[in-house]
Amino acid sequence: MSRIEDALKKASEKRSESLRPEPAGTAGPVEKGNAFADSAQVSFQETAAMQTEAFERARGQRMLVSMNEPVSLAAEEFRKLKQSLVRKTKRSGFQNTLLVTSGTVGEGKSVTAVNLAISLAQEFDHTVLLVDADIRSPSCHELLCMENGYGLSDCLIEGAPISKGMVKTGIGKLSFLSAGSPVPNVGELLASKRMQETLAEMKNRYADRYIIIDSPPVLPFAESRNLSRMADGVVLVIKEGQASQADLRDTIEALQGSNILGAVYTQASRATRGLSAEAYMKYKYYHHAR
Amino acid sequence: MADNKYDIAGQDASFDAMRYLRMVGERKTLFVSIALLIMFAAVVISYMLPRKYEARSIVFIEQNVISDLVKGIAVTPSMDTKIKAIKVTMLSRNMLSQVIKALDLDVSLKNNISLDEMIKSLRGRIAIGLDEKRGVFDIRFADSNPVLARDVVNTLTRVYIEESVSTKRKESFEATRFLADQIDVFKKRIDEARKEIEDFNIASGKVLASNEYVVRNQIEKAQEQIKEIQIQINALEASRKVLLSNSPARARLREQEQVRNQMLARYTESHPRVKQLESAIAETRRQIREEGNDELSIIYSSPEYQNVKVHIQALETQKKNLEEDIAQNKAILDQIPRAQAQLQELKRKEQNEVIIYEKLVSRYGQSEVSKEMELQDKAVSFRVLDPAVIPTIPSSPNRPLIMLAGIAIGFGVAFGVVFLLDIIDPSIKNVDDLREFGIPVLAVIPKLKNVEEERKASRRSLRIYLIGAVGLLIVLAFLGMEFLGIGLVDKVIEKSMAVVRQWRM
Numbered sequence: 001m002s003r004i005e006d007a008l009k010k011a012s013e014k015r016s017e018s019l020r021p022e023p024a025g026t027a028g029p030v031e032k033g034n035a036f037a038d039s040a041q042v043s044f045q046e047t048a049a050m051q052t053e054a055f056e057r058a059r060g061q062r063m064l065v066s067m068n069e070p071v072s073l074a075a076e077e078f079r080k081l082k083q084s085l086v087r088k089t090k091r092s093g094f095q096n097t098l099l100v101t102s103g104t105v106g107e108g109k110s111v112t113a114v115n116l117a118i119s120l121a122q123e124f125d126h127t128v129l130l131v132d133a134d135i136r137s138p139s140c141h142e143l144l145c146m147e148n149g150y151g152l153s154d155c156l157i158e159g160a161p162i163s164k165g166m167v168k169t170g171i172g173k174l175s176f177l178s179a180g181s182p183v184p185n186v187g188e189l190l191a192s193k194r195m196q197e198t199l200a201e202m203k204n205r206y207a208d209r210y211i212i213i214d215s216p217p218v219l220p221f222a223e224s225r226n227l228s229r230m231a232d233g234v235v236l237v238i239k240e241g242q243a244s245q246a247d248l249r250d251t252i253e254a255l256q257g258s259n260i261l262g263a264v265y266t267q268a269s270r271a272t273r274g275l276s277a278e279a280y281m282k283y284k285y286y287h288h289a290r
Numbered sequence: 291m292a293d294n295k296y297d298i299a300g301q302d303a304s305f306d307a308m309r310y311l312r313m314v315g316e317r318k319t320l321f322v323s324i325a326l327l328i329m330f331a332a333v334v335i336s337y338m339l340p341r342k343y344e345a346r347s348i349v350f351i352e353q354n355v356i357s358d359l360v361k362g363i364a365v366t367p368s369m370d371t372k373i374k375a376i377k378v379t380m381l382s383r384n385m386l387s388q389v390i391k392a393l394d395l396d397v398s399l400k401n402n403i404s405l406d407e408m409i410k411s412l413r414g415r416i417a418i419g420l421d422e423k424r425g426v427f428d429i430r431f432a433d434s435n436p437v438l439a440r441d442v443v444n445t446l447t448r449v450y451i452e453e454s455v456s457t458k459r460k461e462s463f464e465a466t467r468f469l470a471d472q473i474d475v476f477k478k479r480i481d482e483a484r485k486e487i488e489d490f491n492i493a494s495g496k497v498l499a500s501n502e503y504v505v506r507n508q509i510e511k512a513q514e515q516i517k518e519i520q521i522q523i524n525a526l527e528a529s530r531k532v533l534l535s536n537s538p539a540r541a542r543l544r545e546q547e548q549v550r551n552q553m554l555a556r557y558t559e560s561h562p563r564v565k566q567l568e569s570a571i572a573e574t575r576r577q578i579r580e581e582g583n584d585e586l587s588i589i590y591s592s593p594e595y596q597n598v599k600v601h602i603q604a605l606e607t608q609k610k611n612l613e614e615d616i617a618q619n620k621a622i623l624d625q626i627p628r629a630q631a632q633l634q635e636l637k638r639k640e641q642n643e644v645i646i647y648e649k650l651v652s653r654y655g656q657s658e659v660s661k662e663m664e665l666q667d668k669a670v671s672f673r674v675l676d677p678a679v680i681p682t683i684p685s686s687p688n689r690p691l692i693m694l695a696g697i698a699i700g701f702g703v704a705f706g707v708v709f710l711l712d713i714i715d716p717s718i719k720n721v722d723d724l725r726e727f728g729i730p731v732l733a734v735i736p737k738l739k740n741v742e743e744e745r746k747a748s749r750r751s752l753r754i755y756l757i758g759a760v761g762l763l764i765v766l767a768f769l770g771m772e773f774l775g776i777g778l779v780d781k782v783i784e785k786s787m788a789v790v791r792q793w794r795m
Contacts, residue, residue, distance in 0.1 A: 063738055074735050081733035111738065162516065223459060236729060243317075243717035245723060252727060262732035265721050 035139040055170040057145035063111050064143065064204050066118040066172055074108055075119075081112075082119040089210075090235065097203050097234030098261070101215040101224045103251035107239035112280035113214035116235075120210050121172030127209045129166065129202065131177045133214045133227060135186045139181030144169055150179025155198065156189050162198055170185075186216075190223040199230050218251045236263045273275035313712045315707065317752055322758035324704035329765045332696020336689040336772075337779060343436035344685035349451070351376075351645045365670035375418070376427060380415050380450050385699045389445045392440070416446065426675065436680045443678035451672045466657040469650055476647040483640035490633060498633065512612040519609045526602045533595045543574040544672035618641040656701045682775075689772040697765060 002123045062220060065074040089095045100113040110132075117130040132140040134150060150165045154176075166175045183189055202211050213231060215224040228234045234255055238248065252260070314321050381386065386409045390396050397404050402587040417430040431445055491498065527766065535544075550567045557564050578585075589595055724731055771778055 002443065041549045062741070065738060074738055077733040077735045081735075084730075084732045108735070112735070235732070238718060238733065241715070241717045241719055243718060245718060245726075248724075248727060249719060252729070259727060262730040263724055264732055265724065265734045267737045269316075286715075 002120060006103075007167070011076075036276070039284055045051040050250060053169060058169070061145055064115065064118060066115040066122070073114075074098060078112075078119045082123075085116070085233070085235070085261060086120075094222050095259075096209060097199065097213065097229035097231040097233070098213045099213045099215055099224070099228050099234045099258075100237060101228065101234060102217055102237040102239070102257075103219050103243045103247045104266060105217050105220065108216070108264075109237045110134070110143060110214050110219070112235070112237050112264050113212050114140055114143045117210075117212045118172055118211070120173050121174035123172075125208065127173040127175070127192060127206060129177060129209060129211045130164075130169075130203070131202070131213045133181040133190060133213050135179045135189070135221070136216055136221070140191045140214050141178045144171075146176065146178065148178045148180070151178035152185050153180035153186075153189060154178065156182065156192065159194065162202060175203055187222050196230055204230075218254050221246060223236045225254050228255050233259045233261040235261055238263050238265055238270060239267045240265065241267075257261060300338065306501050312711075313708050315751075317708050317711060317757075318754050320705045320711075321708050322754050322761075324707055325700040326618065326758060326761040327701055328700035329693075329696045332692050332700070333765055333768050335688055335709050336692040336696075337783065339687040339692075341679040341780075342432040342434055342436055342683040342686045343683075344430055344432040345436070345437045345439040346428055346430045346676070346677035347443050347447045347678040348426055349447060350673040351425045351427065364674075367493050374420075376450075377418050380418055380429070380446065381416065381455075381600060384407055385446065385449055385453070386412050388449045389442060392449065393441055394443050412442070415444070421576075429678075432685055433628075435646075436682070440678045440680045447674060447677070451674070454672060462657065466654065469654045469657050473650045473654055476643055476650060480640060480643040480647055483636065483643055484681050487633065487636045487640065490629075490636060494625065494629045494632075497622055497629045498627070500622055502623060502626055505619045505623055509616050510622075512619075514618050516612050519612070522604045523602055523609070526598050526605070530595065530598045530602070533592070533598065534586065534589055537578075537589060539574060539578045539581065541576060543571065546571045546574055611790060690769055692771065693769040694766060697762070 001287050039241075056274050058212070059068060062068065065072050066078045069075055085098065098116075100116065102109050102111050113130060117128045120126050121128040128139060130144075131152060132138045132148075136153075138148055146167065146169070151168070152158070152162070153163065155162045155165050162177055165177050165180065167178070168174075189195065199211075213227060215227050218224045218228075236251065236255070243251070324693065387405065390408060390411070391407070395408065396405055399408065413434075415431060418427060419430070420427045428445050431439050431442045431446075433442070546567060550564065550571065552563050553561065553567060559565075559568075712719075721731055721734055
């Protein structure tokens with residue numbers, strides 16, 4: 001437990017350093033140890049201005065194709081992904097926790113996760129929670145043009161409910177739980193019982209809520225293997241020309257015992273896609289833009 | 291499954307080219323750099339290689355004189371073998387050393403060994419091609435010095451033709467001399483043949499002169515004469531016997547015997563008269579025995595008897611003579627056909643010699659003419675159709691070819707490397723690779739466009755392609771220059787070399 005306490009100390013120090021001047025009151029209620037719901041509400045309200053700002057900035061984020069270029073081919077593909085996932089998850093009860101992972105680093109997990117989340121959030125009948133579980137090198141907050149504030153690691157260490165770190169993004173019904181402060185023992189943290197409980201709590205809080213978990217890569221780290229067994233389904237992200245066949249085989253082996261729903265093939269070059277489709281989309285897009 | 295309905299254009303055969311293009315596009319920097327490196331290496335190599343100029347002369351060969359001269363008389367080697375012999379002769383040590391001496395190539399040489407080396411190297415570098423159909427051969431020689439190349443070829447051609455003309459002269463001299471010798475020889479042989487015939491005629495003249503029919507007649511006549519003579523001899527012999535038995539004692543004996551015979555007809559032998567007579571006969575016989583010789587000699591010496599005897603002897607001699615004649619004639623009769631055949635043989639021999647002799651004599655006249663022609667150079671058997679000139683364009687290195695090969699190899703190797711890298715690269719390159727794992731593909735997300743980055747990337751790729759195009763254009767410019775034979779680069783190289791030399795001074 002001493003290690004956890006150390007980490008806690010470090011985290012709090014870091015947070016006090018990186019505190020921004022605008023949300024001055026955010027640290028207060030946390031330290032006072034108020035009731036979770038209130039504090040959550042307070043944090044939501046207080047960060048509203050920041051959210052809109054973030055939302056405005058996110059408007060310019062080119063990676064968020066689902067939001068910013070809804071007519072593009074990529075957005076279309078994300079919609080397809082969303083639809084097939086919705087179809088798959090509703091087949092046997094409602095499996096709402098989806099882990100997005102990949103074999104190696106940099107195959108586009110976060111982009112996929114964020115876009116999938118936005119795509120889901122734009123539907124009216126789903127609220128979506130995007131959890132950035134890649135504590136080693138979090139990137140979802142960057143994509144959403146938000147801060148990596150009080151997040152998953154902090155909640156786990158402090159034992160606080162995750163609603164404490166949840167932030168509304170302003171994109172449909174999408175909430176976001178950032179990765180939180182960096183901790184030395186990520187593997188243990190994410191494999192802990194507390195994580196399991198937290199995940200179960202998330203899953204069951206709102207019955208119709210999708211939880212998209214962005215995770216570290218499978219092959220170098222152990223966390224995703226545990227997470228994949230906790231989640232209801234796994235979406236495997238594969239980047240063209242990066243992972244070898246052997247890597248992919250190893251990845252699938254590592255994810256055994258989990259429910260691999262399917263793969264998302266990212267960064268497809270033009271040759272892989274139909275050129276005609278591209279041209280058609282372009283035409284359509286320009287036509288639409290006019 | 292609806293999830294797997296993504297069809298991949300790259301899988302289609304018609305999109306193979308697109309796939310390769312994509313491969314190149316992915317590694318364009320590598321591709322362009324390899325291709326350009328090889329191309330420029332080829333250009334540099336083509337300029338670095340020592341230039342060689344090839345001179346060439348074409349010589350026309352005419353038929354040989356001697357073969358025309360002695361056609362039908364003697365068998366001469368065919369044209370083909372003659373042409374093949376040209377090669378050997380041309381590259382002989384004698385020829386090449388003559389060429390070396392004529393061109394003063396041996397000035398720098400120290401000794402015979404290096405001369406040998408030089409001859410060997412010349413022999414290796416001189417190429418002689420034969421076109422037997424057209425009766426033409428060409429001599430080629432390549433050297434870094436075009437003037438030397440020309441000189442070597444022309445000198446070799448000249449030396450060879452001189453040699454062969456002089457040998458031809460010698461040949462035609464020899465031909466006439468040979469013909470003259472042969473004429474002499476045949477003359478002698480004809481004389482010999484004639485002498486033989488004469489000798490034979492002398493030796494068996496009698497046989498040859500005699501007529502078979504006449505001889506046979508003679509034989510018959512002689513045989514008849516012999517018969518007649520024999521008859522005469524027989525008659526004479528009978529008369530001689532008569533003469534001999536005409537002595538008195540014998541006559542008495544004959545009478546007594548006659549009487550006895552008559553008596554025996556009437557009486558037996560034991561008759562007393564008979565017995566008496568018998569004893570008388572015996573007495574007479576005794577008388578004859580005792581005194582017969584005396585009686586005979588009387589007869590012998592009688593002139594009648596002598597006459598008969600001489601006559602017989604003469605006839606005998608005549609008969610002998612006739613028999614000899616017959617024998618001789620028979621022998622002659624035997625000899626006549628053999629002798630005539632022999633004579634025929636001899637005559638034929640002489641005839642043959644005469645025919646050849648006459649041919650030779652007429653050829654001799656021709657050869658005299660052709661010798662005159664040779665001497666006046668009216669019949670040339672070698673004509674230089676194309677003397678070598680100073681070659682202006684180097685024969686090797688074949689720069690355009692090397693450059694073209696460089697371009698081709700450059701592209702080929704660059705593409706090969708890219709292709710190999712693509713093959714070696716184990717990464718997943720299309721959606722199909724995923725299907726093997728049995729994971730449904732839920733989405734195929736294209737590269738997300740980053741306008742800024744894209745612009746950068748496209749600018750970079752444009753720059754790379756531009757560099758490649760410019761490099762290719764430069765290589766093509768070199769190629770074009772070489773193709774059109776503009777020696778600009780050589781001039782530049784020469785000038786820069788000169789400058790460098792000056793600096794060193």
